[in-house]
Amino acid sequence: MLELYLNAIVSGLLLGGFYAAVTLGIAIAFGMLDVVNIAHPAFVILGSYVAYICNIKLGLDPVLVGLLALPVFYVLGQAIYQVSYLSFERRGSDSLRGLAFFFGLLFVTEVLLILVFGVDYRYVEAWYIGPTLRIGFIDLPWRMLVPCVLSILLFLLLQLFLSRTYTGRAIAAVSQDPTALRLLSIDPVRIKRIGFGLSIATAALAGAFLIIIQPVEPSVGREYIGRIFAICVLGGMGSLPGTLIGAMLLGVVESLTTTFFGPSWAPAVGFGFLLATLAFKPSGLLGR
Amino acid sequence: MTSVAKASIEPRAKGDPVGNGVFAALTLAVAVLFYAVIAVIGSEYLYFAGYVVLQFVVLATAWNILGGYCGYVNFGSAAFFAMGAYTTICITTIASEYAKSAVGAAIGAVPPGVLVVLMVVLAGIISGLVGLGMGYLTLRLRGVFFSIATLALSVVLQTLVVNWDFVGGSRGAYVIRPNEFPLLPGGFIAYLFVLMLLLVVVALCVSRGIERSRLGFGFAAIRDDEMAAEAAGVPTLRLKLIATTISGALMGMAGAPFPYYIGYLQPQSAFGLEYAVNAIAMPMVGGTQSWIGPLVGAVLLGSFQQWATVTISSVLNLLIVGLLLIFFVIVAPNGITGFFRDLIYRRRRSGGGSGS
Numbered sequence: 001m002l003e004l005y006l007n008a009i010v011s012g013l014l015l016g017g018f019y020a021a022v023t024l025g026i027a028i029a030f031g032m033l034d035v036v037n038i039a040h041p042a043f044v045i046l047g048s049y050v051a052y053i054c055n056i057k058l059g060l061d062p063v064l065v066g067l068l069a070l071p072v073f074y075v076l077g078q079a080i081y082q083v084s085y086l087s088f089e090r091r092g093s094d095s096l097r098g099l100a101f102f103f104g105l106l107f108v109t110e111v112l113l114i115l116v117f118g119v120d121y122r123y124v125e126a127w128y129i130g131p132t133l134r135i136g137f138i139d140l141p142w143r144m145l146v147p148c149v150l151s152i153l154l155f156l157l158l159q160l161f162l163s164r165t166y167t168g169r170a171i172a173a174v175s176q177d178p179t180a181l182r183l184l185s186i187d188p189v190r191i192k193r194i195g196f197g198l199s200i201a202t203a204a205l206a207g208a209f210l211i212i213i214q215p216v217e218p219s220v221g222r223e224y225i226g227r228i229f230a231i232c233v234l235g236g237m238g239s240l241p242g243t244l245i246g247a248m249l250l251g252v253v254e255s256l257t258t259t260f261f262g263p264s265w266a267p268a269v270g271f272g273f274l275l276a277t278l279a280f281k282p283s284g285l286l287g288r
Numbered sequence: 289m290t291s292v293a294k295a296s297i298e299p300r301a302k303g304d305p306v307g308n309g310v311f312a313a314l315t316l317a318v319a320v321l322f323y324a325v326i327a328v329i330g331s332e333y334l335y336f337a338g339y340v341v342l343q344f345v346v347l348a349t350a351w352n353i354l355g356g357y358c359g360y361v362n363f364g365s366a367a368f369f370a371m372g373a374y375t376t377i378c379i380t381t382i383a384s385e386y387a388k389s390a391v392g393a394a395i396g397a398v399p400p401g402v403l404v405v406l407m408v409v410l411a412g413i414i415s416g417l418v419g420l421g422m423g424y425l426t427l428r429l430r431g432v433f434f435s436i437a438t439l440a441l442s443v444v445l446q447t448l449v450v451n452w453d454f455v456g457g458s459r460g461a462y463v464i465r466p467n468e469f470p471l472l473p474g475g476f477i478a479y480l481f482v483l484m485l486l487l488v489v490v491a492l493c494v495s496r497g498i499e500r501s502r503l504g505f506g507f508a509a510i511r512d513d514e515m516a517a518e519a520a521g522v523p524t525l526r527l528k529l530i531a532t533t534i535s536g537a538l539m540g541m542a543g544a545p546f547p548y549y550i551g552y553l554q555p556q557s558a559f560g561l562e563y564a565v566n567a568i569a570m571p572m573v574g575g576t577q578s579w580i581g582p583l584v585g586a587v588l589l590g591s592f593q594q595w596a597t598v599t600i601s602s603v604l605n606l607l608i609v610g611l612l613l614i615f616f617v618i619v620a621p622n623g624i625t626g627f628f629r630d631l632i633y634r635r636r637r638s639g640g641g642s643g644s
Contacts, residue, residue, distance in 0.1 A: 036432050038363075038439060087618040096576075097617050099361045099435055100568055104614035107565045111607040222561075226440030233433070264451050271437075271444040278433055279425045 003137045008259040009252055010138050016251025017148030020244050021206040023231045025199040031238030033195045034175040039102045041221035042109035043200055047207020048216040055124040062124045066208030070201045077200025081193045113218035121215035147209035159240045171195040223267050230274035236284030312493045319485045335481045341590035342484040343542050348570035348582035349491040350538035354531045356576030359511035360431050364438030365567035367445045368536050370558035372411035372543025377461045400466050404545050411544035412537040419536020427528045446559045460554035463547040480545050491538050495579040569613040575623030
């Protein structure tokens with residue numbers, strides 16, 4: 001019984017590491033830039049399919065593909081922010097249209113993927129998919145371990161960037177006080193564009209991790225909407241360490257739920273977390 | 289915003305040429321006329337296709353009461369719709385599973401034509417309450433959180449349904465649609481069509497009634513500037529809760545007859561993303577400011593999809609709906625009706641200018 005518990009907790013932590021990577025983009029876009037990008041999961045899935053194509057056609061390692069796709073997704077993110085800025089933010093129109101826009105993006109991306117790839121599950125091949133590292137009685141499947149370790153690495157890098165560099169600090173500050181940024185002769189729109197580019201760029205890697213962990217079909221992203229916003233809100237908006245803690249927590253609870261109640265209940269856990277956080281502590285664990 | 293504040297002091301309804309009663313009578317007359325035309329043509333396909341379009345009119349109008357009037361985006365239309373559908377499944381399953389018990393026998397004894405109406409009412413109550421609960425948990429915060437919660441709601445409800453064997457789980461459930469219906473030519477499907485048509489009348493009257501009442505002015509004040517509304521003494525939380533409840537109830541009511549329509553209800557079809565996207569796209573395309581926008585959007589997009597599903601493909605037509613949504617949100621944020629209103633307004637102004 002103890003073994004079962006420990007294994008569930010460990011695999012929950014591994015899962016949580018991966019969730020952190022998926023949530024990173026939202027933590028930046030929603031938490032720091034105040035752009036409610038509900039289409040983020042769709043970009044993650046897009047990243048998965050990029051990894052899939054390059055893996056199948058060129059035999060490239062999915063993680064390598066994720067890294068190579070970073071600049072492409074960065075530019076894509078900048079372009080999307082530019083459209084959203086020109087059409088909504090600059091006009092000062094209500095958040096309703098912005099939300100509807102991102103919902104449209106989410107939907108169109110999913111339908112396009114269905115049109116091109118169909119609804120079959122796709123998977124990638126790499127040396128770390130399959131074998132399991134065993135320490136004592138604890139199983140550490142490599143396909144979970146690799147994304148988890150890399151996610152945490154990505155996390156640390158971004159945290160360093162956001163807290164140590166000039167641009168990074170500007171990104172973290174932009175939604176709090178755009179006027180102050182202007183006074184420092186920083187263009188808030190440019191900063192938000194860079195920030196949103198980064199946010200979408202993380203989706204390229206997160207997508208590669210996703211398809212390493214599980215086979216992917218276009219509508220898988222929907223399950224992640226509840227999860228990532230739950231993590232983001234739970235951790236406290238805009239707090240990267242909070243996001244990591246929130247992700248680990250959700251991972252562990254989901255893993256325990258899967259072990260004891262069956263995997264089909266797992267998607268409900270995130271929603272429960274989200275509602276409970278919103279109802280009892282809307283500022284989140286490490287929120288301001 | 290000042291016009292809104294002024295309007296809420298003096299309800300416009302006094303000088304309104306068309307009162308609510310007259311409007312209801314007019315809508316009903318149009319509905320009867322519409323039914324008569326379809327009945328004269330007498331094609332069964334028209335009933336089936338028309339039902340879906342009407343169902344979208346109800347969904348879009350319901351969405352607009354919260355989304356268009358209050359400015360709160362509900363992404364969970366599919367969840368509310370499915371809640372209605374599964375209310376019916378649940379009750380009919382009780383009737384067939386417990387046919388020997390008193391409750392089951394009682395439900396079984398109700399003729400299906402009456403049962404559907406009862407289901408619509410019950411579904412309205414249930415999904416209205418869920419809307420109220422969701423609103424209570426999330427509407428005290430920024431509006432975005434409500435939207436996110438509704439987005440997750442459909443995933444969770446689908447999880448519940450898939451795990452709930454009594455209503456068929458992931459396999460789905462049958463509801464037997466009787467072929468005949470004694471009072472109408474065209475059988476039970478014609479009856480479902482008429483029922484949905486009546487729901488459209490109800491939804492339009494509710495929507496227009498709200499728009500021209502104090503309630504509607506309160507909603508508009510929330511949409512334009514919630515802080516200012518709150519400061520001016522508008523009970524914002526209460527009004528938002530009223531809006532979510534009415535909107536949720538109407539969506540559930542639209543879903544209740546669906547199992548009878550489809551015959552075999554699977555979770556994937558009840559929670560289909562097309563309901564969520566259409567419920568948003570239709571008002572956005574038609575125009576969100578008034579009751580007529582969702583109607584126009586739903587009739588145009590709904591009929592287009594009925595045509596496109598047959599001639600092109602169902603996936604491709606969803607893509608077109610999504611692209612239309614993005615296009616209208618960016619290029620014509622006031623929708624088709626807003627575009628025409630601006631056009632008329634401009635012409636009147638230029639006409640008045642040349643006259644003086």
